[in-house]
Amino acid sequence: MKTITVRYFAMFREHAGLSTETLSLAAETAADVFAATRERHGSTEPRGHCKVAINDVMVSWDSKVEDGDTVLLFPPVAGG
């Protein structure tokens, strides 16, 4: 198991009811973290619309997560 800090933004924060939490997960990739949090908080947002960062670096969903990482989950963006 890995200790992963997850940060939620915008719609995800509202769904989760919190902006950050630290979880113990058997996750290998950023996608695994997304799936675990989706199940945990009952989100239905398809992953294809979303973006992810690990430790403040934008990454792809197949990027590996390490023990102690902070994973940032971004719902579909809408600037401008």
Place this chain on the structure above:
Amino acid sequence: MLTISSTPIQPDVLRRRLFDPAAGGFCAFEGWVRNENEGHTVLRLEYEAYEPLAVSEADKIFAEAMDRFPYLQALCVHRIGLLEIGDCAVWVGVSSPHRDAAFRACRYIIDEVKVRLPIWKKEHYVDGNSGWVNCERCARAS
């Protein structure tokens, strides 16, 4: 350079910062809060940004624009917080020796800012409901 601002955008101040003795042209885009989206009457908007990554991703966008349409100076300011109808939500300005690069770089920057930066928009409707707006291009790509 991108700035995230919780106070009103001041286009005249920003415009002066782009002055360059070698500039023969300047182009700006302002995104305003409008009163309707997809059939809903919108009362106001609320923007949220994750500033560290918005700034670093914007740096990449500015570098790409410079590669494609070499310009002299460019700035972008994006608002966060609660905005009313008619408020300026985003401002992009570019100065360049000739007009073509200013127009094209400005267009490139605003188009990429809208789809790449971690910025979110919540619409508050006249019926009391509210909703997060999804990125159109991302939705189409899914």
